[in-house]
Amino acid sequence: MNSFWNGKRRFVALLMFLAGVFVALRVPPVIPFIQLPGENFPEGFNVPFTDIRLTNTFAGSVIVWILLLLFVIYVSRRRPKSGNEVPPGGFYNMFEALFEGLMGFVGGIAAGRHFRLIFNMFMTIFLIVLLANWMELVPGVDTVGFIHPHVKEKYDADSGEYKVITTDGYEIYQGFLGISYVNGQCDWISPADEAAADEAALLEAKAAAAAAEQASIEDAAYARYQAGHGDEAQSTEESDDHGDDGHSAASGQSDAALAAHDEVLAARVAAKQARADRSCYTGVGPVPWADDYVADDKADKKKSIPLHPDPRGEEAKLVPWVVLPFVRVPSTDLNMTLSLALISFVMIQFIGFKALGIGYLTKFFNFGTLFKSPLGGIDVAVGLLELIGDFAKILSFGFRLLGNIFAGSILLFVMSFLVPILPWPFFILEFFVGVIQALVFALLTAIFMNLATVSHHHDDDHDHAEAH
Amino acid sequence: MDPQSTIILGKAIGAGLAMIGAAGGGIGIGLAVGGAVQAMGRNPDHTATIQVNMILGVAFAEAVAIYALVVSLIILFVLS
Numbered sequence: 001m002n003s004f005w006n007g008k009r010r011f012v013a014l015l016m017f018l019a020g021v022f023v024a025l026r027v028p029p030v031i032p033f034i035q036l037p038g039e040n041f042p043e044g045f046n047v048p049f050t051d052i053r054l055t056n057t058f059a060g061s062v063i064v065w066i067l068l069l070l071f072v073i074y075v076s077r078r079r080p081k082s083g084n085e086v087p088p089g090g091f092y093n094m095f096e097a098l099f100e101g102l103m104g105f106v107g108g109i110a111a112g113r114h115f116r117l118i119f120n121m122f123m124t125i126f127l128i129v130l131l132a133n134w135m136e137l138v139p140g141v142d143t144v145g146f147i148h149p150h151v152k153e154k155y156d157a158d159s160g161e162y163k164v165i166t167t168d169g170y171e172i173y174q175g176f177l178g179i180s181y182v183n184g185q186c187d188w189i190s191p192a193d194e195a196a197a198d199e200a201a202l203l204e205a206k207a208a209a210a211a212a213e214q215a216s217i218e219d220a221a222y223a224r225y226q227a228g229h230g231d232e233a234q235s236t237e238e239s240d241d242h243g244d245d246g247h248s249a250a251s252g253q254s255d256a257a258l259a260a261h262d263e264v265l266a267a268r269v270a271a272k273q274a275r276a277d278r279s280c281y282t283g284v285g286p287v288p289w290a291d292d293y294v295a296d297d298k299a300d301k302k303k304s305i306p307l308h309p310d311p312r313g314e315e316a317k318l319v320p321w322v323v324l325p326f327v328r329v330p331s332t333d334l335n336m337t338l339s340l341a342l343i344s345f346v347m348i349q350f351i352g353f354k355a356l357g358i359g360y361l362t363k364f365f366n367f368g369t370l371f372k373s374p375l376g377g378i379d380v381a382v383g384l385l386e387l388i389g390d391f392a393k394i395l396s397f398g399f400r401l402l403g404n405i406f407a408g409s410i411l412l413f414v415m416s417f418l419v420p421i422l423p424w425p426f427f428i429l430e431f432f433v434g435v436i437q438a439l440v441f442a443l444l445t446a447i448f449m450n451l452a453t454v455s456h457h458h459d460d461d462h463d464h465a466e467a468h
Numbered sequence: 469m470d471p472q473s474t475i476i477l478g479k480a481i482g483a484g485l486a487m488i489g490a491a492g493g494g495i496g497i498g499l500a501v502g503g504a505v506q507a508m509g510r511n512p513d514h515t516a517t518i519q520v521n522m523i524l525g526v527a528f529a530e531a532v533a534i535y536a537l538v539v540s541l542i543i544l545f546v547l548s
Contacts, residue, residue, distance in 0.1 A: 036546050105520075396531070403534035406541065440527045 017421070024420035034410060038333040039324050056145070056325050057333035064131045064330060071127075102126070109443070110450035114351055118449045121347050125340065126442035129331065129401065133434030136329040136409045137427055145325035331405035331437075334398065341397035344445040345390070352452035359455065364390075393448065397441060404437045479547065483540035493533025500525040 038055030045054045078092040103119060110118045135141050330336045352360040362368060366383035370376035408430045415423040469477075504522035508515050 034545050036541060399535055399538055400531040403531070403538040403541075407534065407537050410541075436523060436527050440524060440531075443524065 020421040034413070036332075036334075036406070038328060038335070041324070055333065056328040057330050057336060060135055060141070060327045061132065061330040061336055063327060064128060064135070067131055068127060099123075106443075106446055110446055112450075112453070114355060114449070114453050117351060117354075118446050121344070121449065122442045122446040125344065125445055126438050129340070129438035129441050130434060132330045132336070133405055133438055134431070135327070136332075136405065136412060136434070137430060141327050141329060142325050142409060142413075145327075329405060329409055331401055332409055334402050337401040338394070338398040340401070340441070341394045344397060344441075344448075345394050347445065348390070348393075348448045348452050351449045355453035356455050360452070363452075397444065401437055401441055404433060408433050479543055483543045486536055486540035486543060489536030489539075490533040493529050493531075493536075496529030496532065497526050500529055 038057035040053040040055055041059075046052060047054060075092060075095055078088050080088065102123065106119050106122050107115065349360075352363070362383075364383045364387040366379045367376075369379050373379075411426055412423065412430060415426045500522055504518050504525075507518050
């Protein structure tokens with residue numbers, strides 16, 4: 001080990017460091033966009049025979065499964081067939097040491113009849129969660145992906161398809177620690193709402209047209225039309241200005257019918273604008289952030305980012321570019337952590353029934369002592385609390401893993417942004433956090449499974465002697 | 469004040485308030501590590517066992533702070 005950094009390797013390390021400095025200076029670090037739910041892949045990556053899109057966290061978990069499968073095949077093939085063979089070294093040997101260590105560890109917790117089942121569950125969960133957690137350390141995960149205009153697609157339950165919701169957030173506010181906010185509001189509008197808004201706008205326009213006929217028709221119509229357009233560009237104040245300009249400019253030519261038509265047209269534009277103002281967007285991965293595109297406005301503390309015409313082809317709508325990663329760490333998706341938690345919950349109940357039979361239910365519904373002992377009511381209450389506690393385990397398991405790993409990946413984003421050259425200490429930290437969280441998840445499952453096999457009512461013990 | 473700034477302001481204040489819960493996790497981790505270090509000082513032979521249990525306890529105490537973090541992350545990035 002001492003000779004590791006001697007000779008040429010030292011220069012290789014130095015060159016890598018210098019290359020890191022060069023790249024960090026040449027290509028400005030990327031401001032992370034942070035999104036909690038897994039991002040949907042673009043069209044074409046559907047769940048077979050459905051309209052439901054796959055997510056990039058699902059791609060991550062598929063990679064975890066494949067790695068685990070290869071690992072299992074490798075280990076079972078390398079296993080020495082007979083005792084007098086020379087034991088294999090290398091990776092297999094390392095795994096065997098890890099396996100034996102964990103076996104002793106779990107043996108200290110759950111020695112007994114159900115050790116095999118508990119240990120199998122422990123090891124499975126440990127390996128899955130460990131591989132899933134360590135994915136955040138792999139370069140390219142969470143950073144390499146589809147570059148696409150920053151639009152949000154939302155699944156619409158009514159029509160059963162994904163709708164593109166445009167964004168008009170063409171400015172990003174640089175927030176604390178490089179976590180950025182997009183300028184704008186967010187509100188999903190259902191098609192029914194849209195139709196209602198259209199109709200309301202039409203009615204309003206007709207009423208306005210009727211009113212306008214009383215007064216100077218052309219002027220009012222033109223002013224309203226201008227007001228609609230002004231709204232689209234900027235704020236209401238500006239639109240008022242536009243309206244005044246229009247008023248003076250519209251020294252008449254058209255008749256009442258034309259004015260009414262203009263009226264309806266303007267109302268439609270205004271309604272569309274009102275919808276666009278309420279449109280929705282979130283961050284999707286890091287923004288590719290090149291110097292050429294950045295117009296830094298120090299006074300406003302905001303940066304413009306590269307713009308792209310709206311894919312729906314609507315006028316004057318610009319959206320930023322973002323990256324949708326091909327692969328995201330699966331543990332940062334609540335779906336993955338909650339389903340693992342559900343599996344572990346089911347296994348806890350399963351082993352309880354396996355060990356204690358139907359008597360396991362007395363742990364939750366303990367009416368046996370209600371009329372026998374003076375404190376029977378307390379037993380009932382305790383049983384119900386246990387029931388609630390068991391369901392709370394699902395949430396606790398799921399959110400603990402999600403929170404730790406998601407917070408870790410944000411930490412890595414932010415540190416890579418602040419210190420682009422040397423975020424190594426945080427990668428080491430996340431390495432250990434990944435191990436510890438995998439261990440905690442698996443160990444808690446093992447402990448609760450072991451607890452479920454133990455009958456804690458002394459009166460019932462003789463009924464279920466086989467449990468001990 | 470325009471509505472967007474109000475929303476960001478509300479999110480920031482809410483996320484900050486949610487993170488008060490992290491104080492409990494900090495106290496818990498401090499107590500756990502303090503106790504473990506005392507135990508290790510008294511019987512250094514059992515350092516390995518104590519360390520493993522300490523790390524597990526720290527992870528559980530940390531989980532409470534992580535719940536607070538999840539709430540504040542949801543406020544910041546999911547709530548709209």
